[in-house]
Amino acid sequence: MRWQGESGRKLTGGRLILSRGKRKFETGREQSDTTIAAVRTKKIETMGGNHKMRILRGDVVIVSDPKTGMAKKVKIETVKDNKANLHYMRRNIITKGAVIKTELGDAKVTNRPGQDGLINAVLLPPQ
Numbered sequence: 001m002r003w004q005g006e007s008g009r010k011l012t013g014g015r016l017i018l019s020r021g022k023r024k025f026e027t028g029r030e031q032s033d034t035t036i037a038a039v040r041t042k043k044i045e046t047m048g049g050n051h052k053m054r055i056l057r058g059d060v061v062i063v064s065d066p067k068t069g070m071a072k073k074v075k076i077e078t079v080k081d082n083k084a085n086l087h088y089m090r091r092n093i094i095t096k097g098a099v100i101k102t103e104l105g106d107a108k109v110t111n112r113p114g115q116d117g118l119i120n121a122v123l124l125p126p127q
Contacts, residue, residue, distance in 0.1 A: 002028035032056055032114035034094045036076050041117050053117025061100065061119040063107045076119070077101040094119060 005026035010016050025047060032042075037057040044052045064071040081099040082088040094100065098109045100121060107121035 002030070004028045033091075034058055034113040034119070036078070036092045036094070052115055054115070055113045055117050055119065058094070058113065058119050061102060061107065061109075061121050063102055063104055063121045063123050065104075065123045072104065074103045077103070080106060099124070 003022055003026055005022055006016075006018065008016055008018065029044070032054045034055050035057050036059055038059060039055070040057040042054045042056055044054050046052055059076055060073055061076050062071055062073050076094075078101045079089050079092045079094060079098055080101050082093065082095060083097055084095045085093075088095065088098070094109055094113055096109055096112045100107055100109060102121070104123060105126060106124045108124055109119060109121050111118070111120040113119050
């Protein structure tokens with residue numbers, strides 16, 4: 001289980017005596033690692049009775065063209081670049097900021113697929 005609470009060490013490396021133990025709301029969840037395949041989503045319950053939709057696999061993206069102002073749903077071909085992690089490009093993992101190859105051309109992902117449940121992107125100018 002991932003714990004996102006305060007560390008047991010100071011910045012200098014010395015021990016920090018915590019005033020209390022770990023709490024349930026400080027636990028984290030596993031990454032969604034959105035890949036290119038037939039669409040599969042997962043509903044996650046969060047604090048306060050709210051929820052998030054997590055997209056685990058997706059093969060379509062809503063691409064907006066800044067020149068025309070139009071948006072279109074197109075198929076994703078592959079991940080061309082991902083600054084979040086060099087190995088994500090090889091594994092075709094989509095995160096915010098990833099450059100993907102689509103039917104219309106290259107596009108940059110503008111949302112967080114693991115939080116929103118869909119993939120949005122902006123068309124990049126041809127190079």
